[in-house]
Amino acid sequence: MKRALAVVAVAVGSVVLVGASKSSKPEDxxxxxxxxxxxxxxxxxxxSKENPITPEKVELGKMLYYEPRLSKSGLISCNTCHNLxxxxxxxxxxxxxxxxxxxxxxxxxxxxxxxxTSQFWDGRAKDVEEQAKGPILNPIEMAMDxxxxxxxxxxxxxxxVRLFNKAFPNEKEPITYDNVAKAISAFxxxxxxxxxxxxxxxxxxxxxxxxxxxxxxxxxEVGCASCHNGPALGGNMLVKFGIVEAYWNATxxxxxxxxxxxxxxxxxxxxxxxxxxxxxxKVPSLRNVSRTYPYFHDGSVWNLGDAVQVMAKVQLGKELTxxxxxxxxxxxxxxxxxxxxxxxxxxxxxxxxxxxPKPVR
Numbered sequence: 188m189k190r191a192l193a194v195v196a197v198a199v200g201s202v203v204l205v206g207a208s209k210s211s212k213p214e215d216x217x218x219x220x221x222x223x224x225x226x227x228x229x230x231x232x233x234x235s236k237e238n239p240i241t242p243e244k245v246e247l248g249k250m251l252y253y254e255p256r257l258s259k260s261g262l263i264s265c266n267t268c269h270n271l272x273x274x275x276x277x278x279x280x281x282x283x284x285x286x287x288x289x290x291x292x293x294x295x296x297x298x299x300x301x302x303x304t305s306q307f308w309d310g311r312a313k314d315v316e317e318q319a320k321g322p323i324l325n326p327i328e329m330a331m332d333x334x335x336x337x338x339x340x341x342x343x344x345x346x347x348v349r350l351f352n353k354a355f356p357n358e359k360e361p362i363t364y365d366n367v368a369k370a371i372s373a374f375x376x377x378x379x380x381x382x383x384x385x386x387x388x389x390x391x392x393x394x395x396x397x398x399x400x401x402x403x404x405x406x407x408e409v410g411c412a413s414c415h416n417g418p419a420l421g422g423n424m425l426v427k428f429g430i431v432e433a434y435w436n437a438t439x440x441x442x443x444x445x446x447x448x449x450x451x452x453x454x455x456x457x458x459x460x461x462x463x464x465x466x467x468x469k470v471p472s473l474r475n476v477s478r479t480y481p482y483f484h485d486g487s488v489w490n491l492g493d494a495v496q497v498m499a500k501v502q503l504g505k506e507l508t509x510x511x512x513x514x515x516x517x518x519x520x521x522x523x524x525x526x527x528x529x530x531x532x533x534x535x536x537x538x539x540x541x542x543x544p545k546p547v548r
Contacts, residue, residue, distance in 0.1 A: 280486025
C-alpha cells in the first residue's frame with residue numbers, strides 16, 4: 188500500500204513538474220496553490236459502498252434513465268427533464284410533467300450530481316439512490332400510482348426481467364423499486380464531466396487562459412469559493428439564498444412581463460419547518476454552469492453574468508464591476524466538461540409483451 192501511494196505521489200509530482208516549467212510565472216503557481224485549498228479534480232466515477240457500480244447495473248440504469256414507460260403516460264423519462272444532450276437539464280425555468288403540469292422548481296443537472304452530499308434543492312434526499320425514487324411517483328412529474336405499478340410494468344417486459352437478474356444476480360426478487368433506483372443511480376454515478384479546470388488542478392498551468400485565471404482569482408478573492416468549492420464547485424452544503432438581501436428583490440428585474448409571477452419559495456423550511464431553514468437551498472454545482480441555464484431554484488435568471496452579479500449582491504453584499512463579472516464568467520465557462528460518450532448513445536429499449544399502456548387523457 189505504501190509503495191502504491193509513493194507511485195501516486197511521484198505521478199502527481201510529475202504532472203505538476205510538467206506544468207511548472209521554467210517559463211511558468213510565479214503568480215500561476217501561487218494561483219494553483221490557492222485553488223487547491225478550495226477545489227479538487229473530479230474523480231472518474233462517484234463510488235458508493237452501498238451501491239457498488241457494475242457494468243451490468245450501469246447498462247440497466249442507462250436504459251431506465253431513458254425509459255418513458257416508467258411514467259404513467261408512457262411519455263416521460265428521466266431524460267425528459269434531465270436531458271443529457273443538453274448537459275443534464277431541460278433549459279426551462281421549471282419543468283413540464285404529467286398532463287402538462289408545470290413543476291415548482293428548476294430541474295438541476297444530473298451530471299456530477301452523485302458527488303453532492305444531498306439531493307433536490309431542499310436537500311431532502313441523502314443521495315442519488317434516494318432521489319431516484321421521487322420523480323417516478325411524483326404526481327406532477329412521472330405520476331406512477333405506486334411502486335407496485337412500476338414493478339408490474341417492468342415485469343411485463345421480458346428483456347428487463349433478464350437485465351435485472353443480470354444486474355442483481357444474488358437476489359431472489361431482482362425487480363424491486365429499490366433496485367430500480369439503484370440501477371438508475373449507478374448510471375448517474377458515471378456521469379462525470381472533467382474539464383480544462385481539472386487539468387489545471389492536476390498541474391497543467393497552461394490549461395486555462397489568462398482571462399480564465401484572472402476569473403478564478405477573483406472568484407476566490409470575493410468569496411464565491413466559500414460556498415462553491417470541492418470537486419463539483421458546490422453541492423456540499425445548504426445555505427440561505429439571500430444572506431444580505433432577499434433573493435426575490437434581486438431577481439425581480441429579470442422576471443419578464445410575459446412570465447407569471449413566481450411564488451416565494453421557502454426552501455428547506457417546507458421540509459423541516461424550522462425557522463433557521465427559511466429560504467435555505469442546496470448550493471448548486473457550477474460544473475457546466477454555462478450550459479445549465481436558466482439559473483436558481485426558480486429559473487428566474489437566464490444570463491450567467493446576471494446570475495453572478497445577483498449572487499454577489501445577495502450572498503456577499505458586493506457590487507462587482509463589469510470586468511470582474513466578465514472574468515468570472517470566463518472562468519466558469521472553463522468548467523464546461525466532456526459528457527461520457529456512452530451516456531449520449533441512445534439505448535434501444537425493449538418491446539413489452541403486454542399491451543402498450545394507453546396515454547392518460
